Amino acid sequence: MFSKFKKLKLATLAFATVIAGGAVADTIKIAGWGAKSGPLRSFGVNSEAIIKAAIDRVNENGGVKLADGSMAKMSYDYYDSACNAEQGIAIARKVASETNALIGIGPTCSGVAAASFGVFQKKVGDSSDTGLQMPLLTDTAVRNGLAKISQWTFRNTPNEPDMYDKLFAWIAKTNPNIKTIYGGTETNQGHSAGTYSKVIVQAAIRHGFEWVNGPIDEVSDKIGSGFKNVLSSSSNWLMEDTNFSVQARAFKKSGADLFIVSSHPFTTCGFLKELSRMKGMPKMMVGLTSSSSAEVMKGCPKQAEGMIIPTSFAPITAAAKEVAALAAANGGSADLHSAASWENVMIIKDVIEAVGITGDPSKVNEERAKIRDGLEALETTEGLIGTVTRVQDEGEALKPFVFVHAKNGNWEVLHDPRK
Amino acid sequence: MEYYFGILQNIGFHTLLGLSAYLLLLTGQLSMAQVGFFAIGAYASGILTVIYGINIFLALGVGAIIASFFAFLVGFPALRIKGLMLVIATIAFSEIVRLYFFNLRWLVEKDGVEVGPDGAQGFREIRYFAANGWEPSHIVSFIWIVVILVLFALWWLDRVKAGSVLRAVGEDELAAQSSGINLTVVKVSAMTGGGFIAGIAGGLYAHSTTYVDHNSFTILLATFAVAYPILGGLKNVFGTLFAVIFIQGILIEGLRFLGDYRNLLFGLLIILVMNFYPKGLINIPIFNWSKLFKRRDL
Incomplete structure (x- = not known):
């Protein structure tokens, strides 16, 4: 039991500590x-x-x-x-x-x-x-x-370079029938266009995929290589676009095994709907990280079916x-x-x-x-x-990440690269 | 205070942009090219300070001269068209400029970091002010000295014969020409002067925000540039200033707490002002300054 004096001393000490340390x-x-x-x-x-x-x-x-x-x-x-x-x-x-x-x-x-x-x-x-x-x-x-x-x-x-590197390594290993690629992006959106032309295409080439119309000049497996040529060889759109018939036709005409659709949900859905209407769906599709969201599942779940995206979040x-x-x-x-x-x-x-x-x-x-x-x-x-x-x-x-794919109106985990 | 200084900076370069359009509106030219000149000034002065390490005053001056040179070039074809055709043609010019900068990649390594315009990734690190120890109060003072100088120059212009010549061309080109006024000189001079002011505004904008990209120079900004003098009133130069304060200070910053409703109210307030005060904010009785600033009849 503390004496009154001890209690007073402790109270004084606590008060002094608070004063000395400033207000909390x-x-x-x-x-x-x-x-x-x-x-x-x-x-x-x-x-x-x-x-x-x-x-x-x-x-x-x-x-x-x-x-x-x-x-x-x-x-x-x-x-x-x-x-x-x-x-x-x-x-x-x-x-x-x-x-x-x-x-x-x-x-x-x-x-x-x-x-x-x-x-x-x-x-x-x-x-x-x-x-x-x-x-x-x-x-x-x-x-x-x-x-x-x-x-x-x-x-x-x-970290998108790491995510797409691992994704294409996994696709190459598990889907040997996929050999050629083609793609497009929304060119006036820095993230979509930058990731597509500097990261995704190079990652695909690094793991043995070939651009459908033959190699693109200056593009190698190095991040950022030949990015301008990547953009000019692709079929692109703008973030405000609502009509994608020209782009979808180019994708379909390319006949590539794998399409890369590097855009945010708003144009991803518009593009996929047009591609689907033209019956131009490929064997496989890879999307931009930002499209692994609820907006795509609300906007175009059927058309996005099968699209694979690496993401740092999944439930x-x-x-x-x-x-x-x-x-x-x-x-x-x-x-x-x-x-x-x-x-x-x-x-x-x-x-x-x-x-x-x-x-x-x-x-x-x-x-x-x-x-x-x-x-x-x-x-x-x-x-x-x-x-x-x-x-x-x-x-x-x-960040750790997984590969998800659109399935029955949800993003479902397709592969966990940590396993 | 830094926040309020930031708002004052925004109001400052938007006022300059509006004044560049005001000068053209006096001659009856509704130009959407101001945002193109603004972009040229922004990129040119940014490149000069970031890549070449040039002093800000010189960089702003050179940027403005380059912008005015392009304005001079635009001024000649603009003589042949007016009204909606001029609007379309100047929008096309601004889009050409925007898309040029969208594709411009000019990266230089400085201190181990690549700096300069990087296409769609934009132009970062235009940090002359902060990197040279300019306090926010210095930056805002500098911008407002420029704004006041330009305001004064245009106010003075409106009180001398040259101002009457500009307004005469704006009122009735045929009558002005019949009076011996050289339309080519007047209109091209107005376009060049407007380009110079927009170029300075662009340079100040780039250095205040430290970053520009093609999205900074869209048609929306061009619309704002002409909306300021129209909303504020063409009776005198201060209408543009009032309109910028109204839009940038009150509608954009003051109503931020309203979220999405801000955009609805924004449009509604502009419609109301234009309906009740079609000759501009300068005529609102509470200001009652229009007489004070009214141009002298010559």
């Missing part, structure tokens, strides 16, 4: 932003739905542990950047300078990420660089190599199934982009607990830097379908 917060704020309006609004809607679910889960479990051992709730604000670079930059500036958010999640569009990452400080500690100093952990913007634009920006997005574990259900309950859907939001919230919680955050608004800049350092130091994180390896010097992730 009862809420830790984070911010998210992505396209919630315009043609790509589903990205932001899905992302926000899962951030909300993840934060609810953290708070149901007591919240996040602060430096002094107390627990604080997490809260978030989500902003609509409309897939527009100017608006994305305005939000990044707003969050960094007008809020106490310790970290941001987003943006969803690669073009906005490429623009807004540029307004962040390039190298940490460079006093001559006046860029924003706030950590950002992106969930959706998947275009290759964006995180290295700034040391404050990190991504938890899939193959109990955690992934639960997140898919929670996303649906919040009015969104879980896919390879949005599911990363769940992982990001959990990563942020773990980092906050590891680096010792007070949540004191007067220390917001100092604590943002601590969180950034904590993110950079991560070697692995727990993902929904397995362990994610961090590429520390680039701020990128190597």
Whole structure:
């Protein structure tokens, strides 16, 4: 039993500790932003739905542990950047300078990420660089190599070169009857066109597939080789297109065994419907990672039947199934982009607990830097379908992935390359 | 404050873009080519600072001169057409420019990193301001000094004989020509001047956002460029400024919390303003500044 004196001493000590350590917060704020309006609004809607679910889960479990051992709730604000670079930059500036958010999640569009990452400080500690100093952990913007634009920006997005390399290796091994390829992309969408012309076609060639009309000049198995010639040899469309008869005819006429359809769900469905109408379906189809989403299954399940896509999210574990259900309950859907939001919230919680955050608004800049350092130091994180390896010097992730195919109106796992 | 500085930057280069269209509208030319000149200024000045390491002031100047040179070239064929045909022709020009930059790949290795325009992947790392220690307050001050200079120049132009000549051509080309006004000189000069202003605006935009790609220069931006002076009113140069504040400051930033409904309300508000104040925002009584800024009758 403590004496009154001892109790008083302990109370004084605890009070002094809190005073010395500064005020602690009862809420830790984070911010998210992505396209919630315009043609790509589903990205932001899905992302926000899962951030909300993840934060609810953290708070149901007591919240996040602060430096002094107390627990604080997490809260978030989500902003609509409309897939527009100017608006994305305005939000990044707003969050960094007008809020106490310790970290941001987003943006969803690669073009906005490429623009807004540029307004962040390039190298940490460079006093001559006046860029924003706030950590950002992106969930959706998947275009290759964006995180290295700034040391404050990190991504938890899939590594497409690795995914397509493994996919074509597996197809070559399991489908020896597939020999020739042909494809197309939406050329005014950076991610679709870049991944198609620099990654997918080269991966296919690396594993012995042949372009149906003979080799394309300068294209080898090396990433990015001859990408301009890849585009000019393909049958392409634009993201705003609604008529695909010319392209579908070219695909059909090519007679290739395997078609590569590198586009987002909106034009993927339009194209596949036209191809199907022309009875031009090939033996096999490979799609872009971004099309392994609910939109394709809602828009053209019959026409997409059999399409194979590598994805970093599929409801193959109990955690992934639960997140898919929670996303649906919040009015969104879980896919390879949005599911990363769940992982990001959990990563942020773990980092906050590891680096010792007070949540004191007067220390917001100092604590943002601590969180950034904590993110950079991560070697692995727990993902929904397995362990994610961090590429520390680039701020990128190597996420586990599976191959899914469209079957009976659902994306079903076709192969797990880890097995 | 950085957020508000960011909004002021946006308002600044959109005002310049609107003013470039305003100059042409005075001569009766509805040009959708401003976004093309804006893109030329953005890419040219970006290439100069990023690849060649040139000072921002020089880069903006050279970018604006290149844009005005193209505007000069566009000005001659534009003489032969007017109205809807001019709109179509200038849209075609802007699309040619956009598609040129969509295909432009000019990558140079600097400090182990490839920089420069990269086709559909865009042009990143146009970080002159941040990399040279410019604080947001410096950037916004610089942009607004340029805006004020251009506003003042156009305001002054409207108060001297040259302004009357521009308006005379805009009101009635035949009558102006009968009075001895050289239409070619006036219209091509307006197009060149508009191109110069749009070129500066593009350069400032590229350096503020640090990234441009072909999607930054679509017909939507060209529509905004002509909508600003029309919505604001052509009575004087400040109408364009009011319209930009109304659209960029109030409708886009102020209504962000409305999500998708923002776009609906956006259109509705513009329709209402155009219905109640067809001669532009400058005529709204609460401003009541139109008399103060009214051009002098010559």
